Amino acid sequence: MKIKFLALSVIMAGASMFANAQETENYYTKKATDNIFMGFGIGGMSVLNGGLNSPTLNLNIQVGKYITPTWGVRAEISGLWQSLEAQDNSWFVTGQKNYEDYCKMFGELNLDAMLNVTNWLGGYNPDRAVDFYLFAGPTLNLSSVGTEFTGEMTGDGQAQLAESDDMKVRFGATAGLGLAYNLNNKWALNLEGRFGITPSIFGDASDYRKAEGTARLTVGAAYTFGGKNFAKVSDRVIEKEVIKEVVKEVPVEVIKEVIKEIPAAGATAVFFKIGKAKISPEGMVNIKLMAKAMKNNPNASYKIAGFADKATGTPSFNQTLSEKRAQAVYDALVAEGVNPNQLEKVAMGGTDPMFEKAYLNRVVIMEVK
Numbered sequence: 586m587k588i589k590f591l592a593l594s595v596i597m598a599g600a601s602m603f604a605n606a607q608e609t610e611n612y613y614t615k616k617a618t619d620n621i622f623m624g625f626g627i628g629g630m631s632v633l634n635g636g637l638n639s640p641t642l643n644l645n646i647q648v649g650k651y652i653t654p655t656w657g658v659r660a661e662i663s664g665l666w667q668s669l670e671a672q673d674n675s676w677f678v679t680g681q682k683n684y685e686d687y688c689k690m691f692g693e694l695n696l697d698a699m700l701n702v703t704n705w706l707g708g709y710n711p712d713r714a715v716d717f718y719l720f721a722g723p724t725l726n727l728s729s730v731g732t733e734f735t736g737e738m739t740g741d742g743q744a745q746l747a748e749s750d751d752m753k754v755r756f757g758a759t760a761g762l763g764l765a766y767n768l769n770n771k772w773a774l775n776l777e778g779r780f781g782i783t784p785s786i787f788g789d790a791s792d793y794r795k796a797e798g799t800a801r802l803t804v805g806a807a808y809t810f811g812g813k814n815f816a817k818v819s820d821r822v823i824e825k826e827v828i829k830e831v832v833k834e835v836p837v838e839v840i841k842e843v844i845k846e847i848p849a850a851g852a853t854a855v856f857f858k859i860g861k862a863k864i865s866p867e868g869m870v871n872i873k874l875m876a877k878a879m880k881n882n883p884n885a886s887y888k889i890a891g892f893a894d895k896a897t898g899t900p901s902f903n904q905t906l907s908e909k910r911a912q913a914v915y916d917a918l919v920a921e922g923v924n925p926n927q928l929e930k931v932a933m934g935g936t937d938p939m940f941e942k943a944y945l946n947r948v949v950i951m952e953v954k
Contacts, residue, residue: 612653612709612815615859619814620651622659626777626805632667633798634785641666643801649699654709654815657699664692664726667799669787691786693726695759695779709815711899714767720779721760728753728786757783761801770812770899778802812902816859852952855914859897859947862909864917872914875951876921886954888929889915895935896943903935914949929954 629640649659761779891911
């Protein structure tokens with residue numbers, strides 16, 4: 586059973602790599618530092634041996650990364666105690682201790698492949714409140730106390746055990762399921778259940794010393810640094826094509842001629858990359874042109890309107906992002922010598938597509954009021 590269970594966890598971990606290749610046709614993580622999270626949990630653990638043993642305290646700390654909205658990986662340190670009091674060990678003799686009331690400290694390291702079932706079946710929705718997910722992978726546990734047969738018998742013919750203080754390293758596999766409630770784009774509360782199979786930390790005192798089952802139930806929280814940030818691959822392809830066209834250098838002579846011809850100027854746009862408020866060199870061309878027109882028309886007033894793409898990011902994230910974009914263009918115009926009294930900043934947040942394509946909403950529009 587242990588071999589089958591371990592194989593299942595390894596298959597799931599491998600499947601995450603394969604499915605990730607499929608998933609990246611839809612979404613991707615732009616930077617290696619995006620979508621990294623940390624979490625913790627507290628709850629109970631029980632050994633499934635000779636019945637359901639009394640639950641013991643279980644604590645865990647996690648760190649991981651969402652590779653796509655569907656797949657992720659994490660490492661978890663967990664442990665504290667295990668109890669084996671439900672097993673009938675009356676025929677064991679261990680000096681002055683019986684294992685009927687014995688509780689042992691241990692620690693484990695779990696490596697999990699994570700599958701967000703909600704996003705897998707229902708598609709990615711950054712505003713979704715509840716997610717259901719599965720996880721599985723190999724585990725390693727450590728304990729410095731074990732038991733071994735001494736090879737001797739007691740006076741009444743019972744097998745005798747002795748404690749061993751050597752550090753023991755045991756490998757196995759775990760799998761489980763979780764339910765996450767997303768408080769916002771960064772914080773989530775979770776409830777998880779995990780089942781594992783490993784050699785028993787109780788050694789020869791366990792009836793199932795080669796493959797002992799364990800179960801854990803914990804509640805906790807997870808924090809994603811910078812918030813969850815995924816981008817559509819289709820937008821990346823489109824952006825690359827747009828950039829290829831825009832990046833072509835405009836001769837200085839052409840810019841000078843265009844500046845001369847601009848009167849009060851109508852509406853001018855400055856586009857941004859997804860999730861960013863940094864002005865590109867191409868965007869600065871439009872800002873310089875607009876600044877020239879504004880300075881030539883000191884009595885005119887202009888509106889600096891920041892926008893974000895509603896299809897990506899939460900409403901609060903997009904509102905803040907649109908404010909940052911408007912502020913960046915405002916600061917650049919002032920740096921070019923425009924009178925701040927001519928300018929009015931507004932942040933429109935995430936809006937429906939204004940120009941057919943969602944990525945074109947990542948923009949600041951400068952126009953005469």
